[in-house]
Amino acid sequence: MTGEIPGQFEYEHLLSHTFPGFFTAFTFFMLMDVWSPSRLTELVLSNYNNLIAFIGFVLLVGTIMGVILDNIHHCILEGMIFDQFDEVQLWITKFNRLTKIDPNKFNHCDSENIIYYNFVKTIGTDALNYITHLRKGKYCYSEFYANTFIALVPFSIVVPYYLLKTFQISWSLCIYISFFILFISCISLVSSYQAYRNYNKSLYYLVLGFINEDDKLGEYYARITYTF
Amino acid sequence: MQELHIHFKRTLCDFVFTLFLTAILCILLMNVINLTISDISYSIGFLVLLLSILISIFHWSLCKCDIYLWKFAFLLPRDIIYYIIARNNGDSDIIDEEITIELPEESAIIRSKPNEEPDPDSSLENLEKIFKKTLEGLKDVLKNLWCKHSDYIIDELIKSETSNKIAPDIKFFKYNIKHLSRGESEEIILWLHTKGDRILKANSNDKSLNISISHGDWNCSSFDYLGSIYLLLSKNVILLLARSLLLLLISFLILLQNPPLLLVADPSQIQEKLIEGEGHFVIISAKNIGCDLLNASLSNMSSSKEINASWIYKTSSKFAYGDIRFINISIDRECPPGEYVGSIIIDAKANRIISISFPFNHICTIGQTSAEKLVEVPFFFKIIPKLNAIPLEQQKL
Numbered sequence: 008m009t010g011e012i013p014g015q016f017e018y019e020h021l022l023s024h025t026f027p028g029f030f031t032a033f034t035f036f037m038l039m040d041v042w043s044p045s046r047l048t049e050l051v052l053s054n055y056n057n058l059i060a061f062i063g064f065v066l067l068v069g070t071i072m073g074v075i076l077d078n079i080h081h082c083i084l085e086g087m088i089f090d091q092f093d094e095v096q097l098w099i100t101k102f103n104r105l106t107k108i109d110p111n112k113f114n115h116c117d118s119e120n121i122i123y124y125n126f127v128k129t130i131g132t133d134a135l136n137y138i139t140h141l142r143k144g145k146y147c148y149s150e151f152y153a154n155t156f157i158a159l160v161p162f163s164i165v166v167p168y169y170l171l172k173t174f175q176i177s178w179s180l181c182i183y184i185s186f187f188i189l190f191i192s193c194i195s196l197v198s199s200y201q202a203y204r205n206y207n208k209s210l211y212y213l214v215l216g217f218i219n220e221d222d223k224l225g226e227y228y229a230r231i232t233y234t235f
Numbered sequence: 236m237q238e239l240h241i242h243f244k245r246t247l248c249d250f251v252f253t254l255f256l257t258a259i260l261c262i263l264l265m266n267v268i269n270l271t272i273s274d275i276s277y278s279i280g281f282l283v284l285l286l287s288i289l290i291s292i293f294h295w296s297l298c299k300c301d302i303y304l305w306k307f308a309f310l311l312p313r314d315i316i317y318y319i320i321a322r323n324n325g326d327s328d329i330i331d332e333e334i335t336i337e338l339p340e341e342s343a344i345i346r347s348k349p350n351e352e353p354d355p356d357s358s359l360e361n362l363e364k365i366f367k368k369t370l371e372g373l374k375d376v377l378k379n380l381w382c383k384h385s386d387y388i389i390d391e392l393i394k395s396e397t398s399n400k401i402a403p404d405i406k407f408f409k410y411n412i413k414h415l416s417r418g419e420s421e422e423i424i425l426w427l428h429t430k431g432d433r434i435l436k437a438n439s440n441d442k443s444l445n446i447s448i449s450h451g452d453w454n455c456s457s458f459d460y461l462g463s464i465y466l467l468l469s470k471n472v473i474l475l476l477a478r479s480l481l482l483l484l485i486s487f488l489i490l491l492q493n494p495p496l497l498l499v500a501d502p503s504q505i506q507e508k509l510i511e512g513e514g515h516f517v518i519i520s521a522k523n524i525g526c527d528l529l530n531a532s533l534s535n536m537s538s539s540k541e542i543n544a545s546w547i548y549k550t551s552s553k554f555a556y557g558d559i560r561f562i563n564i565s566i567d568r569e570c571p572p573g574e575y576v577g578s579i580i581i582d583a584k585a586n587r588i589i590s591i592s593f594p595f596n597h598i599c600t601i602g603q604t605s606a607e608k609l610v611e612v613p614f615f616f617k618i619i620p621k622l623n624a625i626p627l628e629q630q631k632l
Contacts, residue, residue: 044611045503087472093318093348097422100318100449164483167490171497175524178494182487189483 019147027154028073032065034162035072037169048173073154080153084196089203098207105214122214130217141213145206152199159192241311241343241428246295249309252471253478254287260482268493268587269604278600282591285598286485290478309474312466314345315427315452317435321412322420325443329415332444334423336408336437341430344408348424415444485591492588494556497525498581498609505564505614511621514568518547519612521560521581528554528583530606533562537577541570542616544579554583566616575616582606 040047051061089095106122126134166188167181261283265271298308319336323329338344412421425435437446468475499522509515531554535544547561554560562579584606590599 083472087469088476091316091470091473093316093424096316096318096449097320100320100447101420103449104320104322104447160480160483168495171495171524175499178525179491182491185487186484189480189487193480 017143019143023147023150023154024073024077025070026073027076027151027158028071029065029069030155030158030162031072031076032069034158034165035068036061036064037162037165041165041168041172046173076154076157077150079157080150084153084157084199085203089200092200092204094204095207098204098211102207102211102214105211119210126217137213141206141209145202145209149199149202149206152195152202156192156195156199159188159195163188163192241345245309245311246291248311248467249295249474250287250291252309252467252474253290254284256475256478257283257287257290257482260479260486264486264489268490269496269585269607270587270602271605278598279589282589282598282600285593285596286591289593290481294474307473307477310467310470311428312463312470313429314470315429315433315450317425317427317448317450319423319425319435319437319446319448320420321415321423321437321439322445322447323415323417323443324445325441326417327443328417329412329441329444332412332415332439332441334410334412334437334439334444334446336410336425336435336448338406338408338427338435339429339433343428345426345428347408347410347426412444489589489591492590494526496528496583496585496604496607496609498523498528498583500581500610500612502612504612505616507614507616509566509616509618511570511572511618512568514566515616516563516565517614519562519564519579521562521610523554523556523558523560525556526585527556528585528609529603531560531581531583532606534580534582535577536580537575537614539570539575539577541567542575542577542614543567564614566618570618572618572620575618576614578611578613580608580612581610582608 036047051057090099103118106118106125123134123138126138163185167178167185170176170181170184171178261279265279294307294309319334321334408425410423415421433450433452435448437448439446501520501522505517505519507515507517530552533544533546535542542564544562544564547563562581564579566575585604587602587604588599589602590597592598
């Protein structure tokens with residue numbers, strides 16, 4: 008019997024939400040170990056019961072933290088940083104112009120939802136496959152990189168103290184490890200931006216493939232949603 | 236001169252913003268390396284100030300000199316970046332067509348991309364001009380301050396921007412489209428400083444040119460004190476993040492010079508059962524895995540005088556990194572039966588160095604931490620009476 012991920016767990020969703028959450032839960036554990044006078048890592052590794060309790064802690068706290076991190080990413084990284092870049096704004100402007108949705112009434116997220124409903128109505132359930140493909144292929148990676156960035160920054164701050172206390176590695180080496188993790192987190196941030204820009208670009212082209220620029224469908228659906 | 240006024244205001248706000256951020260991170264860093272504000276000299280304040288000035292000026296010069304970097308400039312609450320897309324919907328090419336964009340009342344154009352004419356300030360060769368302009372603005376403000384108009388800067392920061400006197404003659408922005416094929420579009424980015432109305436109107440003689448305008452700004456109806464602060468923060472989150480990362484890197488460099496105060500004791504706790512009349516001793520090892528320690532002292536927190544703790548072969552007061560020292564806990568032979576609870580505490584001080592080299596200056600601050608409790612080894616001794624012990628009264632008889 009081969010090991011398979013159950014159907015209700017989507018790999019992309021685990022990648023973007025749960026794994027960065029696990030990372031943050033581990034950072035919490037390291038912080039507790041650093042602040043605690045006792046050695047928690049030794050305690051965890053001392054017997055199976057403690058190890059199972061630790062895994063339970065990571066699963067529970069990690070899942071909750073993953074969702075919280077995702078919200079921080081949507082509010083701050085996406086809403087206040089990525090959306091302010093010229094390249095992204097130009098694609099959003101093009102998208103709004105194509106769908107004839109008034110950007111003063113609806114934000115970008117609303118516009119996307121409106122166009123999804125429009126898609127389902129126009130081309131049927133196949134629309135969901137196109138949208139899912141785009142989200143899995145582009146947007147989930149952007150989310151994964153952004154959430155990883157948010158998880159790695161506090162990790163890079165806590166890790167030198169944890170390594171020094173638990174493994175007694177020399178302090179300079181611990182700091183170099185922190186530098187490296189911070190560098191990786193910066194790469195994640197840039198990658199997240201690139202994936203987000205590509206997603207907006209692809210979304211525009213996907214919509215362009217199905218909507219005639221002279222159509223008023225977008226405006227029609229916008230009005231329906233707004234009234235509703 | 237009015238644009239210079241806005242630029243100066245921008246630089247000043249940027250500086251205050253950076254100063255706050257640097258000061259907050261500096262306080263956190265001092266806390267991490269076990270220093271309090273009273274422990275350290277005033278030079279740390281000077282360092283924070285210098286760092287903020289350098290970051291602000293370097294960033295401002297970068298944004299001013301490079302057309303691709305100005306999108307990362309510090310934005311004021313009333314700054315808006317407009318995205319204008321002109322698309323040729325006609326059947327023929329558009330050649331040499333002028334777009335006229337009607338600007339809102341009392342607004343000023345900060346920058347536009349692409350520029351119609353090459354910007355005189357956009358090359359590094361003209362850096363001298365930029366600094367001259369900045370110097371002029373600085374002189375102007377200092378003059379105002381000297382004339383006891385001390386509320387000038389406060390007004391600039393706190394008051395609503397209605398005090399801005401933006402040149403009313405700038406009403407239109409004209410852009411010439413040289414060539415636009417059928418179905419092709421051209422993108423224009425316009426950075427405006429507006430006062431009230433935010434709606435732009437674009438006109439063109441050619442009806443086949445479809446112009447759409449949008450902006451990524453938050454819809455903010457009121458520009459009161461709190462609203463302005465919210466907009467100031469939300470528009471500059473990218474700077475906040477980038478500078479926090481930069482300061483975090485500098486903090487790591489400072490942390491590299493200042494390892495934490497950390498001792499590892501083995502055993503970490505003592506529990507022993509002893510028999511009356513037999514002297515006993517326990518050896519504890521303490522290894523320094525952090526920074527070099529000064530005045531490492533030992534405290535015995537036991538109520539009994541029969542339990543003593545002392546260093547073994549202590550040669551100097553300095554306890555260097557990697558050193559291992561031993562502590563002897565001895566229980567006197569005369570110690571009466573009973574339970575003895577207490578702890579051995581090691582505390583020490585350490586020197587802290589904050590050293591940053593600039594091309595023109597080297598700042599080095601040396602502080603000393605207060606005595607920190609580094610290790611606490613709790614002990615519990617139970618002394619039970621000897622089974623064949625003869626009571627004292629019987630011995631005398």
